[in-house]
Amino acid sequence: MVHRHTWAVSDFVVRPSGPLSGSVSIGGAKNSALKLMAACTLAEGRYVLRDVPQISDVHHMCGVLESLGMSTERREDGALVIERGPSVISDPPYELVERFRASTALMGPLVAATGRVRIALPGGDNFGTRPIDMHLRGLEALGAITEVGERDVQIVARRLIGARIELDYPSVGATENVLMAAVLAEGRTTICNAAREPEIADLAAFLNRMGAQVLGAGSSTIIVDGVDRLRAVEHTVIPDRIEAATVLAALGVAGGEITLRNVRHDHLGMLMEKLGHMGIRTSPEGDGLWAMATGRRSATNVATLPYPGLATDYLPLLVAVLTLADGTSFATENVFAGRFRYVSELAHMGADIGVDGHHMVIKGVKRLTGTAVEAVDIRAGAALVIAALGADGETVISGGDHLDRGYEGFVDKLRDIGVDVSRSLA
Ligand code: EPU
Numbered sequence: 517m518v519h520r521h522t523w524a525v526s527d528f529v530v531r532p533s534g535p536l537s538g539s540v541s542i543g544g545a546k547n548s549a550l551k552l553m554a555a556c557t558l559a560e561g562r563y564v565l566r567d568v569p570q571i572s573d574v575h576h577m578c579g580v581l582e583s584l585g586m587s588t589e590r591r592e593d594g595a596l597v598i599e600r601g602p603s604v605i606s607d608p609p610y611e612l613v614e615r616f617r618a619s620t621a622l623m624g625p626l627v628a629a630t631g632r633v634r635i636a637l638p639g640g641d642n643f644g645t646r647p648i649d650m651h652l653r654g655l656e657a658l659g660a661i662t663e664v665g666e667r668d669v670q671i672v673a674r675r676l677i678g679a680r681i682e683l684d685y686p687s688v689g690a691t692e693n694v695l696m697a698a699v700l701a702e703g704r705t706t707i708c709n710a711a712r713e714p715e716i717a718d719l720a721a722f723l724n725r726m727g728a729q730v731l732g733a734g735s736s737t738i739i740v741d742g743v744d745r746l747r748a749v750e751h752t753v754i755p756d757r758i759e760a761a762t763v764l765a766a767l768g769v770a771g772g773e774i775t776l777r778n779v780r781h782d783h784l785g786m787l788m789e790k791l792g793h794m795g796i797r798t799s800p801e802g803d804g805l806w807a808m809a810t811g812r813r814s815a816t817n818v819a820t821l822p823y824p825g826l827a828t829d830y831l832p833l834l835v836a837v838l839t840l841a842d843g844t845s846f847a848t849e850n851v852f853a854g855r856f857r858y859v860s861e862l863a864h865m866g867a868d869i870g871v872d873g874h875h876m877v878i879k880g881v882k883r884l885t886g887t888a889v890e891a892v893d894i895r896a897g898a899a900l901v902i903a904a905l906g907a908d909g910e911t912v913i914s915g916g917d918h919l920d921r922g923y924e925g926f927v928d929k930l931r932d933i934g935v936d937v938s939r940s941l942a
Contacts, residue, residue: 528897528913528927530904531886531936534770538933539804541777542760543569543924544753547618548715551692552722552751553577554621556598557584558629558700559726561748567778568596568753569924572917573616580612580619584626600748606630610667614638616921620648623671624693627660628700632672637664650683650690657681658694658701678703678742686711686736686822692719698740699728707738713823714783718754725749757783758829759923760805762898765833766935767809768796769840769906774933777804786826790818794837815843815880820851832858832899839867840906841880849874858896861889865900865907883908891915894922901926905935912940 544567553574556563568574574596578588581598584605589597606626613619613636626633638646652662652669658681660673678701683690691711696719698705710716712734720733726749729741755778767774768791781788781800788798793816796809815838820828828851838845839862849855859869859876865887868879886909891897897919904911916939919926930937 526916526939526941528891528901528916528919529938529940530901530911530913531909532907533905533934533936535772536767536770536774536933536935537772539775539777540763540929540933542755542763542779543567545715545718545756545758546571546573546922547688547758548718549574549753550577550618551621551715551719552753553581553596553598554618555625555696555719555722555726556581556586556600556748557604557622557625558696559746559748560600560602563598563600563748564591564750565596565598566594566750566752567755569756571922571924572920573618573922576612576616577618580608580622583609583612604629606633608635610636617646620651620689621692621696623651623669624655624696627655627671627673628676628697631674632670634668634670636668648689650685650687651693654681654683654690654694654707655697658697658705660697676701676742678705678740680706681708683707683709685709688713688716691716691738695719695723695730695733695738695740698742699723699730699746700744701740701742703742705740705742707740708736710736710738711822712736714754714757714780722749722751725751754783755780757787758827758895760784761787761827761830761833762902762923763929763933764791764796764798764807765837765902766905766930767807768794768813768837769902770935771809771811772934773806773808775801775804775806779803779805781805786824787830790816790826790834794841813837813841813880815841815845815878817846819848822851828852828855829895831855832895833902835859835869835876835878836862836899836902838878838880839869839884839903840882841878843880845878845880847876847878849876857892858899861892861896861900862903864889865903865911867903885909886911888912888914891918894918898923901930901937
Protein backbone atom coordinates (compact mmCIF):
# COMPACT_ATOMS: atom_id res chain seq x y z
CA MET A 517 0.00 0.00 0.00
CA VAL A 518 1.13 3.56 -0.65
CA HIS A 519 0.43 6.47 1.65
CA ARG A 520 -2.86 7.70 0.28
CA HIS A 521 -2.85 11.38 -0.48
CA THR A 522 -6.02 13.22 -1.26
CA TRP A 523 -5.66 15.28 -4.38
CA ALA A 524 -8.27 17.94 -3.65
CA VAL A 525 -9.46 20.15 -6.46
CA SER A 526 -8.25 23.58 -5.44
CA ASP A 527 -7.21 26.92 -6.91
CA PHE A 528 -3.79 28.49 -6.70
CA VAL A 529 -3.82 32.06 -5.45
CA VAL A 530 -0.69 34.03 -6.39
CA ARG A 531 0.29 37.63 -5.63
CA PRO A 532 3.17 39.64 -7.11
CA SER A 533 6.40 38.52 -5.47
CA GLY A 534 10.11 39.18 -5.37
CA PRO A 535 12.97 39.47 -5.07
CA LEU A 536 13.30 35.72 -4.35
CA SER A 537 15.98 34.41 -2.00
CA GLY A 538 17.08 31.19 -0.30
CA SER A 539 17.41 27.67 -1.56
CA VAL A 540 15.10 25.02 -2.96
CA SER A 541 15.63 21.28 -3.34
CA ILE A 542 14.58 19.76 -6.67
CA GLY A 543 12.82 16.38 -6.54
CA GLY A 544 13.18 13.28 -8.69
CA ALA A 545 12.04 13.44 -12.31
CA LYS A 546 8.39 12.51 -12.86
CA ASN A 547 9.03 11.36 -16.41
CA SER A 548 11.82 9.06 -15.29
CA ALA A 549 10.18 7.72 -12.11
CA LEU A 550 7.00 6.64 -13.94
CA LYS A 551 8.98 4.63 -16.51
CA LEU A 552 11.18 2.99 -13.87
CA MET A 553 8.01 1.94 -12.06
CA ALA A 554 6.72 0.39 -15.30
CA ALA A 555 10.05 -1.44 -15.71
CA CYS A 556 9.52 -3.08 -12.29
CA THR A 557 6.99 -5.38 -14.00
CA LEU A 558 9.93 -7.02 -15.85
CA ALA A 559 11.32 -9.14 -13.01
CA GLU A 560 10.39 -10.75 -9.72
CA GLY A 561 11.71 -9.29 -6.46
CA ARG A 562 11.81 -6.19 -4.28
CA TYR A 563 12.73 -2.84 -5.81
CA VAL A 564 13.72 0.28 -3.88
CA LEU A 565 13.34 3.54 -5.82
CA ARG A 566 14.66 6.70 -4.17
CA ASP A 567 13.57 10.25 -5.04
CA VAL A 568 10.26 9.20 -6.58
CA PRO A 569 8.14 12.36 -6.26
CA GLN A 570 4.87 12.27 -4.27
CA ILE A 571 2.63 13.41 -7.10
CA SER A 572 -0.72 12.17 -8.33
CA ASP A 573 0.67 10.52 -11.51
CA VAL A 574 2.95 8.37 -9.30
CA HIS A 575 0.00 7.62 -7.03
CA HIS A 576 -1.98 6.45 -10.10
CA MET A 577 0.93 4.31 -11.32
CA CYS A 578 1.08 2.66 -7.85
CA GLY A 579 -2.62 1.86 -8.24
CA VAL A 580 -2.01 0.28 -11.64
CA LEU A 581 0.92 -1.84 -10.38
CA GLU A 582 -1.22 -3.04 -7.47
CA SER A 583 -3.98 -4.00 -9.92
CA LEU A 584 -1.36 -6.19 -11.65
CA GLY A 585 -0.77 -8.09 -8.39
CA MET A 586 2.30 -6.11 -7.25
CA SER A 587 2.68 -4.19 -3.98
CA THR A 588 3.87 -0.63 -3.44
CA GLU A 589 4.82 1.11 -0.21
CA ARG A 590 6.44 4.41 0.80
CA ARG A 591 9.18 3.78 3.34
CA GLU A 592 9.69 6.28 6.15
CA ASP A 593 12.79 7.68 4.41
CA GLY A 594 10.58 8.45 1.38
CA ALA A 595 11.84 5.60 -0.85
CA LEU A 596 9.21 3.75 -2.86
CA VAL A 597 9.37 -0.01 -2.37
CA ILE A 598 7.77 -2.10 -5.12
CA GLU A 599 7.42 -5.88 -4.91
CA ARG A 600 6.64 -8.15 -7.80
CA GLY A 601 5.93 -11.84 -7.24
CA PRO A 602 6.72 -14.75 -9.59
CA SER A 603 3.94 -13.69 -11.96
CA VAL A 604 2.21 -10.50 -12.97
CA ILE A 605 -1.24 -9.82 -14.44
CA SER A 606 -1.14 -8.21 -17.88
CA ASP A 607 -4.63 -6.69 -18.16
CA PRO A 608 -4.50 -3.40 -16.23
CA PRO A 609 -8.06 -2.13 -15.62
CA TYR A 610 -9.25 0.45 -18.12
CA GLU A 611 -10.39 2.99 -15.49
CA LEU A 612 -6.98 3.08 -13.80
CA VAL A 613 -4.94 3.32 -17.00
CA GLU A 614 -6.90 5.93 -18.90
CA ARG A 615 -6.28 8.49 -16.12
CA PHE A 616 -2.72 9.21 -17.14
CA ARG A 617 -0.73 8.83 -20.31
CA ALA A 618 2.47 7.46 -18.80
CA SER A 619 0.63 4.12 -18.35
CA THR A 620 1.47 3.40 -22.01
CA ALA A 621 5.00 2.68 -20.74
CA LEU A 622 3.61 -0.66 -19.47
CA MET A 623 3.13 -2.03 -23.00
CA GLY A 624 6.77 -2.95 -23.70
CA PRO A 625 7.69 -4.46 -20.33
CA LEU A 626 4.41 -6.40 -19.90
CA VAL A 627 4.60 -8.00 -23.34
CA ALA A 628 8.25 -8.90 -22.69
CA ALA A 629 7.54 -10.32 -19.24
CA THR A 630 4.28 -12.19 -19.91
CA GLY A 631 3.95 -12.57 -23.68
CA ARG A 632 0.82 -10.43 -23.90
CA VAL A 633 -0.84 -7.23 -22.73
CA ARG A 634 -4.24 -5.62 -23.17
CA ILE A 635 -4.24 -1.96 -22.20
CA ALA A 636 -6.44 1.13 -22.69
CA LEU A 637 -5.43 3.41 -25.53
CA PRO A 638 -4.24 6.80 -24.33
CA GLY A 639 -6.77 9.51 -25.02
CA GLY A 640 -5.82 12.84 -26.53
CA ASP A 641 -5.05 15.53 -24.03
CA ASN A 642 -5.11 19.24 -23.83
CA PHE A 643 -2.36 19.64 -26.33
CA GLY A 644 -3.77 17.44 -29.07
CA THR A 645 -3.92 13.78 -30.07
CA ARG A 646 -1.12 11.64 -28.74
CA PRO A 647 -0.67 8.72 -31.16
CA ILE A 648 1.27 5.52 -30.27
CA ASP A 649 1.91 4.28 -33.81
CA MET A 650 5.70 4.34 -33.37
CA HIS A 651 5.47 2.35 -30.12
CA LEU A 652 3.41 -0.32 -31.88
CA ARG A 653 5.61 -0.47 -35.01
CA GLY A 654 8.67 -0.88 -32.78
CA LEU A 655 7.10 -3.78 -30.86
CA GLU A 656 5.91 -5.35 -34.12
CA ALA A 657 9.49 -5.22 -35.44
CA LEU A 658 10.44 -7.36 -32.42
CA GLY A 659 7.83 -9.93 -33.50
CA ALA A 660 4.77 -8.81 -31.54
CA ILE A 661 1.30 -8.88 -33.08
CA THR A 662 -0.76 -5.82 -32.23
CA GLU A 663 -4.51 -5.37 -32.53
CA VAL A 664 -5.94 -1.93 -31.95
CA GLY A 665 -9.57 -1.90 -30.81
CA GLU A 666 -11.85 1.02 -30.15
CA ARG A 667 -10.78 1.53 -26.56
CA ASP A 668 -7.73 -0.63 -26.09
CA VAL A 669 -4.83 -2.35 -27.76
CA GLN A 670 -3.85 -6.00 -27.46
CA ILE A 671 -0.24 -7.01 -28.01
CA VAL A 672 0.85 -10.65 -28.16
CA ALA A 673 4.29 -12.18 -28.62
CA ARG A 674 5.18 -15.82 -27.89
CA ARG A 675 8.78 -14.65 -28.03
CA LEU A 676 10.39 -11.37 -28.96
CA ILE A 677 13.33 -11.41 -31.35
CA GLY A 678 15.90 -8.63 -31.58
CA ALA A 679 15.76 -6.43 -34.69
CA ARG A 680 17.04 -3.19 -36.17
CA ILE A 681 14.41 -0.51 -35.61
CA GLU A 682 14.47 2.91 -37.24
CA LEU A 683 12.16 5.33 -35.47
CA ASP A 684 10.56 7.95 -37.77
CA TYR A 685 11.11 10.51 -35.01
CA PRO A 686 13.03 10.30 -31.70
CA SER A 687 9.89 9.70 -29.63
CA VAL A 688 10.58 9.44 -25.90
CA GLY A 689 7.72 7.02 -25.23
CA ALA A 690 8.41 4.78 -28.26
CA THR A 691 12.13 4.55 -27.41
CA GLU A 692 11.26 3.57 -23.83
CA ASN A 693 8.72 0.91 -24.81
CA VAL A 694 11.02 -0.70 -27.38
CA LEU A 695 13.95 -0.58 -24.95
CA MET A 696 11.96 -2.23 -22.14
CA ALA A 697 10.77 -4.98 -24.52
CA ALA A 698 14.18 -5.54 -26.13
CA VAL A 699 15.99 -6.27 -22.84
CA LEU A 700 14.29 -9.70 -22.68
CA ALA A 701 14.20 -10.36 -26.47
CA GLU A 702 16.31 -13.02 -28.12
CA GLY A 703 19.45 -11.51 -29.70
CA ARG A 704 20.43 -7.95 -30.54
CA THR A 705 18.12 -4.96 -31.01
CA THR A 706 19.43 -1.72 -32.48
CA ILE A 707 17.23 1.36 -32.00
CA CYS A 708 18.18 4.02 -34.56
CA ASN A 709 17.05 7.64 -34.20
CA ALA A 710 16.37 6.92 -30.52
CA ALA A 711 15.32 9.73 -28.18
CA ARG A 712 18.32 11.09 -26.24
CA GLU A 713 16.54 12.60 -23.22
CA PRO A 714 18.26 12.13 -19.81
CA GLU A 715 15.22 10.10 -18.70
CA ILE A 716 16.10 7.46 -21.36
CA ALA A 717 19.66 7.22 -20.01
CA ASP A 718 18.24 6.86 -16.46
CA LEU A 719 15.95 4.04 -17.60
CA ALA A 720 18.86 2.28 -19.32
CA ALA A 721 21.00 2.64 -16.17
CA PHE A 722 18.18 1.05 -14.15
CA LEU A 723 17.77 -1.80 -16.67
CA ASN A 724 21.54 -2.43 -16.76
CA ARG A 725 21.58 -2.58 -12.97
CA MET A 726 18.80 -5.21 -13.29
CA GLY A 727 21.14 -7.28 -15.47
CA ALA A 728 20.20 -5.99 -18.94
CA GLN A 729 22.81 -5.25 -21.59
CA VAL A 730 22.07 -1.81 -22.99
CA LEU A 731 24.71 0.34 -24.70
CA GLY A 732 24.48 3.86 -26.08
CA ALA A 733 21.43 5.20 -24.20
CA GLY A 734 21.60 9.00 -24.28
CA SER A 735 22.85 8.83 -27.89
CA SER A 736 20.71 8.29 -30.97
CA THR A 737 21.74 4.65 -31.41
CA ILE A 738 20.89 2.24 -28.61
CA ILE A 739 22.10 -1.36 -28.78
CA VAL A 740 20.41 -3.95 -26.61
CA ASP A 741 21.58 -7.54 -26.25
CA GLY A 742 18.67 -9.54 -24.85
CA VAL A 743 19.16 -11.55 -21.64
CA ASP A 744 17.14 -14.46 -20.21
CA ARG A 745 16.35 -12.94 -16.86
CA LEU A 746 16.53 -9.74 -14.88
CA ARG A 747 16.47 -9.08 -11.15
CA ALA A 748 14.97 -6.43 -8.85
CA VAL A 749 17.35 -3.65 -7.75
CA GLU A 750 17.67 -0.31 -5.93
CA HIS A 751 18.00 2.98 -7.83
CA THR A 752 17.88 6.74 -7.32
CA VAL A 753 15.82 8.71 -9.86
CA ILE A 754 17.58 11.62 -11.63
CA PRO A 755 16.58 15.17 -10.62
CA ASP A 756 13.63 16.73 -12.44
CA ARG A 757 15.00 19.18 -15.01
CA ILE A 758 11.54 20.62 -15.65
CA GLU A 759 10.99 21.40 -11.98
CA ALA A 760 14.38 23.16 -12.01
CA ALA A 761 13.32 25.11 -15.10
CA THR A 762 10.08 26.11 -13.36
CA VAL A 763 11.92 27.58 -10.37
CA LEU A 764 14.41 29.37 -12.67
CA ALA A 765 11.57 30.85 -14.72
CA ALA A 766 9.92 32.09 -11.50
CA LEU A 767 13.22 33.79 -10.65
CA GLY A 768 13.23 35.28 -14.15
CA VAL A 769 9.99 37.12 -13.42
CA ALA A 770 10.36 37.88 -9.71
CA GLY A 771 14.13 38.59 -9.70
CA GLY A 772 16.44 37.76 -6.80
CA GLU A 773 19.22 35.33 -5.99
CA ILE A 774 18.58 31.66 -5.18
CA THR A 775 20.29 28.28 -5.01
CA LEU A 776 18.79 25.09 -6.42
CA ARG A 777 19.94 21.85 -4.80
CA ASN A 778 19.87 18.40 -6.45
CA VAL A 779 20.28 19.58 -10.04
CA ARG A 780 22.14 17.94 -12.93
CA HIS A 781 23.46 20.98 -14.80
CA ASP A 782 24.70 18.70 -17.57
CA HIS A 783 20.99 18.03 -18.29
CA LEU A 784 20.16 21.73 -18.52
CA GLY A 785 22.56 22.94 -21.24
CA MET A 786 20.20 24.57 -23.74
CA LEU A 787 17.97 25.95 -20.99
CA MET A 788 20.88 27.73 -19.26
CA GLU A 789 21.92 29.13 -22.62
CA LYS A 790 18.47 30.64 -23.19
CA LEU A 791 18.17 31.90 -19.61
CA GLY A 792 21.55 33.57 -20.15
CA HIS A 793 20.21 35.35 -23.27
CA MET A 794 17.34 36.65 -21.13
CA GLY A 795 19.78 38.00 -18.54
CA ILE A 796 19.44 35.34 -15.86
CA ARG A 797 22.88 34.43 -14.51
CA THR A 798 23.48 30.81 -13.51
CA SER A 799 26.50 28.91 -12.31
CA PRO A 800 26.95 25.28 -11.22
CA GLU A 801 27.60 24.93 -7.49
CA GLY A 802 28.28 21.47 -6.05
CA ASP A 803 25.28 19.25 -6.80
CA GLY A 804 23.23 22.36 -7.46
CA LEU A 805 22.98 25.65 -9.23
CA TRP A 806 23.28 29.30 -8.19
CA ALA A 807 21.05 31.74 -10.09
CA MET A 808 20.50 35.49 -10.04
CA ALA A 809 18.24 37.90 -11.92
CA THR A 810 18.10 41.67 -11.56
CA GLY A 811 16.20 44.31 -13.54
CA ARG A 812 14.08 43.38 -16.54
CA ARG A 813 14.60 40.32 -18.75
CA SER A 814 15.72 40.69 -22.38
CA ALA A 815 13.65 39.32 -25.27
CA THR A 816 15.07 36.25 -27.04
CA ASN A 817 13.99 33.62 -29.55
CA VAL A 818 13.18 30.05 -28.49
CA ALA A 819 12.26 26.90 -30.41
CA THR A 820 11.58 23.44 -28.97
CA LEU A 821 13.28 20.30 -30.27
CA PRO A 822 13.97 16.79 -29.00
CA TYR A 823 16.89 16.65 -26.52
CA PRO A 824 19.51 18.12 -26.50
CA GLY A 825 17.27 20.84 -27.97
CA LEU A 826 15.06 22.97 -25.79
CA ALA A 827 12.37 20.75 -24.19
CA THR A 828 8.74 21.31 -25.15
CA ASP A 829 7.93 21.26 -21.41
CA TYR A 830 10.05 24.38 -20.89
CA LEU A 831 8.26 26.46 -23.50
CA PRO A 832 5.17 27.61 -21.54
CA LEU A 833 7.51 28.54 -18.64
CA LEU A 834 9.81 30.58 -20.90
CA VAL A 835 6.90 32.21 -22.73
CA ALA A 836 5.57 33.37 -19.34
CA VAL A 837 8.93 35.04 -18.67
CA LEU A 838 9.11 36.58 -22.17
CA THR A 839 5.65 38.18 -21.83
CA LEU A 840 7.35 40.57 -19.36
CA ALA A 841 10.69 40.95 -21.20
CA ASP A 842 12.07 44.08 -22.79
CA GLY A 843 11.43 43.70 -26.55
CA THR A 844 9.85 41.21 -28.95
CA SER A 845 10.55 37.46 -28.85
CA PHE A 846 9.72 34.69 -31.31
CA ALA A 847 8.84 31.23 -29.99
CA THR A 848 8.21 28.03 -31.96
CA GLU A 849 6.71 24.75 -30.70
CA ASN A 850 7.99 21.89 -32.86
CA VAL A 851 7.15 18.86 -30.71
CA PHE A 852 3.44 19.06 -29.82
CA ALA A 853 1.65 21.06 -32.51
CA GLY A 854 -1.38 21.82 -30.32
CA ARG A 855 0.35 22.88 -27.11
CA PHE A 856 -0.90 26.50 -27.06
CA ARG A 857 -3.95 26.62 -24.85
CA TYR A 858 -2.10 28.51 -22.11
CA VAL A 859 -1.55 31.43 -24.50
CA SER A 860 -5.13 32.68 -24.28
CA GLU A 861 -4.91 32.56 -20.46
CA LEU A 862 -1.70 34.64 -20.53
CA ALA A 863 -3.42 37.05 -22.93
CA HIS A 864 -6.25 37.27 -20.42
CA MET A 865 -3.66 38.57 -17.94
CA GLY A 866 -2.59 41.26 -20.43
CA ALA A 867 0.20 39.45 -22.32
CA ASP A 868 0.68 40.51 -25.94
CA ILE A 869 1.12 37.23 -27.85
CA GLY A 870 0.26 36.61 -31.49
CA VAL A 871 -0.02 32.98 -32.65
CA ASP A 872 0.48 31.84 -36.24
CA GLY A 873 0.43 28.05 -36.66
CA HIS A 874 3.06 26.76 -34.28
CA HIS A 875 4.85 30.13 -33.99
CA MET A 876 4.34 32.89 -31.45
CA VAL A 877 5.32 36.54 -31.45
CA ILE A 878 5.59 37.83 -27.90
CA LYS A 879 5.78 41.57 -27.35
CA GLY A 880 6.98 42.15 -23.80
CA VAL A 881 4.81 44.30 -21.54
CA LYS A 882 5.90 46.02 -18.31
CA ARG A 883 3.27 44.43 -16.03
CA LEU A 884 0.49 41.87 -16.32
CA THR A 885 -2.83 42.05 -14.47
CA GLY A 886 -3.99 39.50 -11.90
CA THR A 887 -7.31 37.85 -12.78
CA ALA A 888 -9.02 34.42 -12.84
CA VAL A 889 -7.36 31.98 -15.26
CA GLU A 890 -7.39 28.23 -15.86
CA ALA A 891 -4.53 25.71 -15.92
CA VAL A 892 -5.17 23.28 -18.79
CA ASP A 893 -2.17 21.03 -18.19
CA ILE A 894 0.80 20.74 -15.83
CA ARG A 895 3.21 23.11 -17.56
CA ALA A 896 0.43 25.54 -18.53
CA GLY A 897 -0.46 25.76 -14.82
CA ALA A 898 3.16 26.38 -13.87
CA ALA A 899 3.42 29.08 -16.56
CA LEU A 900 0.43 30.91 -15.09
CA VAL A 901 1.94 30.82 -11.59
CA ILE A 902 5.16 32.29 -13.03
CA ALA A 903 3.32 35.02 -14.95
CA ALA A 904 1.31 35.89 -11.83
CA LEU A 905 4.52 36.89 -10.03
CA GLY A 906 4.73 39.84 -12.42
CA ALA A 907 1.03 40.75 -12.35
CA ASP A 908 -0.58 43.55 -10.39
CA GLY A 909 -3.13 42.20 -7.91
CA GLU A 910 -4.15 38.64 -7.25
CA THR A 911 -4.22 35.83 -9.83
CA VAL A 912 -6.52 32.89 -9.12
CA ILE A 913 -5.58 29.79 -11.12
CA SER A 914 -8.18 27.03 -11.35
CA GLY A 915 -7.29 23.49 -12.46
CA GLY A 916 -4.67 23.23 -9.70
CA ASP A 917 -4.99 19.43 -9.80
CA HIS A 918 -2.96 19.50 -13.03
CA LEU A 919 -0.03 20.86 -11.02
CA ASP A 920 -0.45 18.01 -8.50
CA ARG A 921 0.17 15.57 -11.36
CA GLY A 922 3.71 16.76 -11.76
CA TYR A 923 5.02 18.92 -8.91
CA GLU A 924 5.66 17.67 -5.38
CA GLY A 925 5.13 20.26 -2.63
CA PHE A 926 4.91 23.05 -5.21
CA VAL A 927 3.38 25.65 -2.90
CA ASP A 928 5.77 24.95 0.00
CA LYS A 929 8.86 25.02 -2.20
CA LEU A 930 7.91 28.32 -3.81
CA ARG A 931 6.91 29.88 -0.48
CA ASP A 932 10.32 28.93 0.93
CA ILE A 933 12.04 31.20 -1.60
CA GLY A 934 9.61 34.08 -1.11
CA VAL A 935 6.75 33.47 -3.57
CA ASP A 936 3.37 34.63 -2.29
CA VAL A 937 1.30 31.60 -3.26
CA SER A 938 -1.42 29.65 -1.46
CA ARG A 939 -4.23 27.24 -2.23
CA SER A 940 -7.92 27.72 -1.69
CA LEU A 941 -10.65 25.13 -2.11
CA ALA A 942 -12.31 25.59 -5.48
N1 EPU B 1 4.36 10.77 -31.62
C1 EPU B 1 3.72 10.14 -32.67
N2 EPU B 1 3.59 8.79 -32.62
C2 EPU B 1 4.08 8.03 -31.58
C3 EPU B 1 4.72 8.69 -30.50
C4 EPU B 1 4.84 10.07 -30.54
O1 EPU B 1 3.29 10.78 -33.60
O2 EPU B 1 3.94 6.80 -31.61
C5 EPU B 1 4.52 12.24 -31.65
C6 EPU B 1 3.76 12.95 -30.53
O3 EPU B 1 2.41 13.14 -30.84
C7 EPU B 1 4.53 14.23 -30.38
C8 EPU B 1 5.96 13.80 -30.65
O4 EPU B 1 5.88 12.57 -31.38
O5 EPU B 1 4.12 15.15 -31.36
C9 EPU B 1 6.81 13.62 -29.41
O6 EPU B 1 6.23 12.67 -28.55
P1 EPU B 1 7.10 11.76 -27.56
O7 EPU B 1 6.73 10.34 -27.79
O8 EPU B 1 8.54 12.12 -27.64
O9 EPU B 1 6.56 12.23 -26.13
P2 EPU B 1 5.87 11.34 -25.00
O10 EPU B 1 6.70 10.15 -24.69
O11 EPU B 1 4.43 11.15 -25.32
C10 EPU B 1 7.17 12.52 -23.04
C11 EPU B 1 6.81 13.23 -21.77
C12 EPU B 1 6.24 14.60 -22.08
C13 EPU B 1 7.26 15.37 -22.88
C14 EPU B 1 7.63 14.60 -24.15
C15 EPU B 1 8.71 15.26 -24.98
C16 EPU B 1 6.19 11.45 -20.27
C17 EPU B 1 5.13 10.78 -19.49
N3 EPU B 1 5.82 12.46 -21.04
O12 EPU B 1 5.95 12.35 -23.77
O13 EPU B 1 6.04 15.24 -20.84
O14 EPU B 1 6.71 16.63 -23.23
O15 EPU B 1 8.12 13.29 -23.77
O16 EPU B 1 9.88 15.39 -24.25
O17 EPU B 1 7.37 11.08 -20.18
C18 EPU B 1 4.78 16.35 -19.15
O18 EPU B 1 5.63 16.01 -18.34
O19 EPU B 1 3.84 17.11 -18.86
C19 EPU B 1 4.84 15.87 -20.53
C20 EPU B 1 3.86 16.05 -21.38
